[in-house]
Amino acid sequence: MNNDMEEFLDKQMENENNSKINQSKNDEIFQENQLIFSDYKKTDKEPRKDGNVTKWVNVKNEDEEYAFKSISEKDKRSVQNQVTILRELHDWQNIIKFYGLTNDGNKWYLVTEWAEHGNLREFYTNNKNSFDTKLKLRVSLDIARGLNFLRTVEILHRDIRAENVLITLKNTKNTAKLTNFKLSRSYNADTLNQHHNLEQIRYCAPEILERTKGFKYNNKCEVYSFGILLWEISEEKTPYENHNDFLEITKLVLDKYREPFSENSQKMPDEFKNLVLDAVNHDPEFRPKITTMFEILSNCFKSFENSSHMPLQDKKNVLPKHVPKLPDFESFNYMTLAEAAKQHKRVDKQGKPLGDVKTAYKCFEAYANSNTTTRNQIMAKYYKAYYISKGFVEGPPDKEKIVADLFKEVADDEANEFPDAKLRYGICLYNGKGVKKDLSEALKYFEQAAENGYMVAMYNAGKLYYEGVSEIGKVVVEKNVDKAIYYMRLANYHNYGLAIKFCKDNNISL
The missing domain is CATH 1.10.510.10 (Transferase(Phosphotransferase) domain 1)
Structure with missing residues (x-):
């Protein structure tokens, strides 16, 4: 007997064994869940699903209604899976109740609760x-x-x-x-x-x-x-x-x-x-x-x-809840947020932009102003601010304020999905761009961004702590050399050039 014939025979034997195992499991399922057929009687209700589902009642209590679904030979294998799952879910209120299997001679039925209104x-x-x-x-x-x-x-x-x-x-x-x-x-x-x-x-x-x-x-x-x-x-x-x-x-x-x-x-x-x-x-x-x-x-x-x-007189006094408009998907060609976020990164070998940043920006605007999930809104607001700040789009007249407001909202989001927004908003505060200049508040955001690994934030926080800031007799940022050295060394560890130079110029040992 050659190898091909042996492989063919082994395969055939394997298939036959699997078939016997499956048949055995089917037999067990049908025996374990068997109901007594004579306990039920068929009603005059018109059958459903091409005659495969009929309404039956309990002989002793006709208020107990059941659906009998006929099981064909080819459906017997799939019944094994259904019964296994339905047995586990029997008592759950929004899962159809399974009672068991029954047979009239060679004809088998899956018995579940009756759904009066159909599907x-x-x-x-x-x-x-x-x-x-x-x-x-x-x-x-x-x-x-x-x-x-x-x-x-x-x-x-x-x-x-x-x-x-x-x-x-x-x-x-x-x-x-x-x-x-x-x-x-x-x-x-x-x-x-x-x-x-x-x-x-x-x-x-x-x-x-x-x-x-x-x-x-x-x-x-x-x-x-x-x-x-x-x-x-x-x-x-x-x-x-x-x-x-x-x-x-x-x-x-x-x-x-x-x-x-x-x-x-x-x-x-x-x-x-x-x-x-x-x-x-x-x-x-x-x-x-x-x-x-x-x-x-x-x-x-x-x-x-x-x-x-609510009584009619009370309804008149309730202010209508403002719900933003749904995204106008057609305006940005049904581009997903994930696709939109990649557009500014698409460039050719010469560095020439290939992405559709205008359509992407429309996508960000639509999602930022919609009543979508918080995650979608935060992502859209981040990229809207990023696109305006980078000049990918022209932006509105008060764009600096919009950018600052958006970066602050993203920076303050608990999910912290865009930690660099903390750095970007800190820079807005540091420069007084789109928001009132506030170095103390800027430092707070720089430190948060530094904790998330941003070298620029480490450097900015270190520099503010090293120099300290006072305005009109008031200490805005208290000088703290220990903290300054900590952040500068941290930035230096990440090979940030300005931090390395600052340490050398100020004789800070590395």
Whole structure:
């Protein structure tokens, strides 16, 4: 027997063994979760999903309603994954309840709770009059709560869309619940080679559509899909409903086109609409976390409820909350913040600028003035100030004040994502440029920047401490040689030329 034949036989044996293992696991799943078929009876309710889902009730208590989903032979393997996950999530309020499996002869059924209103799209289509702003916000919050719970148990749903959200009815209350976990996986599990149908493509993040080799589905993809779903809830329309071709939708998404809000969303809170725009950002790094989305949606719902319950005479006395306009994405060609931040660095071999700094600046202006996430705002404000100060754009007449104000806001941000803003604002204070000259305050910002490793800040702080500053009989910066030597040596350690010269000129030993 030659080597090729041996390899072929080994491969075949391996496949057969894996098949037996999988079959064994399937058998265990079906046996462990088996319900007694005769305990249930079928109702006259019209079947759903091409006849695959039917309504049943408990023989002894007909108020107990169940959905029986027929399982085909080819679906048996995916049932193993669904059942494993649904068993763990059984008691969570925004996950569809799983009861078990049952069979009538050779016919098997997955048994879950009955969703009276069907899926989300069926619900808003059939209930146009009652699907108001309050209900939209509550449904959105229900879904966010379900996704937030999946996050805590480290499970990715991987197929968030309207068809996979069911609306149950209990005690006159409608509740949205996540369903269909056949594609779900834990955070650490290997990603499936997933093929998407047309409906799934409408919710797919651009990084999935790009089909980059080795890319693994993550929670940023989940956030994007949820963002598209929130848009659908607001608009009561299928995403990209005028396009029924894989390639068309893919091209639109990769070209950074997103469906705009229309008059249908006029009554939705601005915070809600801004959240949607952030969630579908082309750059995954700038999408919010599920926890953030849950928090914002919760606040939207509470604010709406409080407003609804407020007496009419009180509403007249409440000043309208100012919410900045949403970014005009078309004005900067849907350039992401991350892309915009790179434009001034793009030069040819001769050092000639190649980047589109004008469009980048429009992007910074739009995000700086929008009600987006704090991180996006801070980044936009930093680069807006940087572009003006460097002369990349002409800037407004009072540009020095704007630059100083923006650098101060970024410098004071707790996240400290742009520590050099502390140095830049310190220089504004030192020179009295765009802000009143204040050397004591400048020193404070220089020291903060020095702690973040900026040599210029180390030198500036050292020089101020060495010389001390007095104005009209008042000590502005108290002379402190020990601190001066500390900062100068620190700058010298980083080979900062001016610090090295200063130490030599003033006989400071290194």
